[in-house]
Amino acid sequence: MLVLMTLVMGAAVFSTVGYQLVKQSERSSQQLIRSLGRSFIDDRPDWDYWQQTSPLDTRNTFVRVYRDHNSKPTSTFYSARARHFVKQRHYSVPFFAALDYTPGYGITYYRSGHRQGFYSEIWMSLTPITMILFSVLLVTVVVAILMIGIGWIYVRLTANKITQPLASLNVAAQEQAHTKTVKGALPVPDRPQEVSQLASSFNELLTVINQNAEQEREFTSNAAHELRTPIAAIRSHVQLLERRSDDHPEIIPRSIHFIDEESMRMQKLVDSLLTLSRADRGTLKLDYFDLAAVVHETVEEERAVLRQPVEVNVVDLALVFGNAESVQQILTAIMDNAGKYSPADQPITVQVTADTQQIQLSIADLGLGIAADDKTRIFERFYRVDSARTREIGGTGLGLAIVAQLVKLNRATIKVVDNLPQGSRFILTFPPATVNSEKFSD
DSSP states (O other): OHHHHHHHHHHHHHHHHHHHHHHHHHHHHHHHHHHHHTTEETTEEOHHHHHHHOSSOOTTEEEEEEEOOSSSOOEEEEOTTHHHHHHSOOEEETTEEEEEEETTTEEEEEEEEEETTEEEEEEEEOHHHHHHHHHHHHHHHHHHHHHHHHHHHHHHHHHHHHHHHHHHHHHHHHHHHTOOSOOOOOOOOSSSHHHHHHHHHHHHHHHHHHHHHHHHHHHHHHHHHHHHHHHHHHHHHHHHHHHHTTTOTTHHHHHHHHHHHHHHHHHHHHHHHHHHHHHHHOOOOOEEEEHHHHHHHHHHHHHTTOSSOEEEEEOSOOEEEEOHHHHHHHHHHHHHHHHHHSOTTSOEEEEEEEOSSOEEEEEEOOSSOOOHHHHTTTTSTTOOOOSHHHHHHOOOSOHHHHHHHHHHHTTOEEEEEEOSSSSEEEEEEEOOOOSOHHHHHO
16 A cells, blocks of 8 residues: 555656646747747748747757748758758657657657748757656655655554554463463553553453353352252162161151152252253343232232231332233242241231332342341352351242342342341332333223
8 A cells, every 4th residue: 555655646746747847848839939930031030040039948949941932842941950850750659649759869849830921840859858757757766665665664663563462462362262270361551552452351351251150160069069968868868768668667758758858859959940041041022011910919929828918019000111920930039038038927018119210119028137248149149148047948049040130131120228127128120111101001
């Protein structure tokens, strides 16, 4: 591109200068013809007078003048050296009808004219002009070479300055690609800004990848641990039955009951893992539905299984955009969780509020409550609040993780805060629906 631009610029300069010089020669030839017309004396040109009175240098100009007489042969007059010049062989210059090339004389500009019965032909030597053009061409070539050389050096230095950080990033990325453990951060150069931003983006991506890999490793380890416990218990009772069932048949019902409980626990864990896996890779079909109606329906179902009384405070109509079935699953999981950690005589409160900014569904209990450090982690997979009461209650540790994923698929948010005077309050927030509520009711 640099060479092309330089050549185009040189050609433009050379063409412009050459065109202006040729136009100047054309104007000069017109002046010479006019001055030649004023130099005729006794029907013949006075060459000395013409040279003296001409405004231009005529030493490199060749003129032939002729006139037809009615009763006499044609009279022809030549300026100095013009007779010899005319006898030479002339070659036309392509694309320029007024230019000729004559060996020994160079390029000439030809022009003819008629004045007072005389026909004049003038050949102006363009040797001074060609020397000027040659000088322009030489200067243009030298400048072009310098520009190309300096430009090439500048481009190479700039390219190396830009690509060197990219090369470093490439080497570091290849090293990280062969690292089997946690991926480290890539070097972030100070300049150029684009490469610095690219390296920072790569590091953010590596951070997310490392976090996901750590979560997967932790998830696999926790899942294996949770499955190992019931499997070990089942195998121990099976071995106990194999060794002692014949001599002590009274242990058979107790062992079978224990095996049934542990297998049921393992089945719940597997079902939760499958639900969470589908939620991780799936999407929900979202549509407009009345959250108030879903809350009433779910609460009626939960009243049949919960020990605690359930208080409901719901607006008449709360139109949201989401998936009704998954929202019902979220509400069921949170209410079941509240039932595990709340006294039997303390109510669970379900409330729906709506305004122009948002629609909120809150589930509050008067149970053990959640410590501030645990609030940020309760939605992690297999995370459990470390207390003797929670270990006695049991559970898979996946319920709230499934809730968090379903909330995300519904394009909503969820948070947990303290409930007064005690307990916890889960708040699920939906953006307001954009359709007309009256139309929805109809």
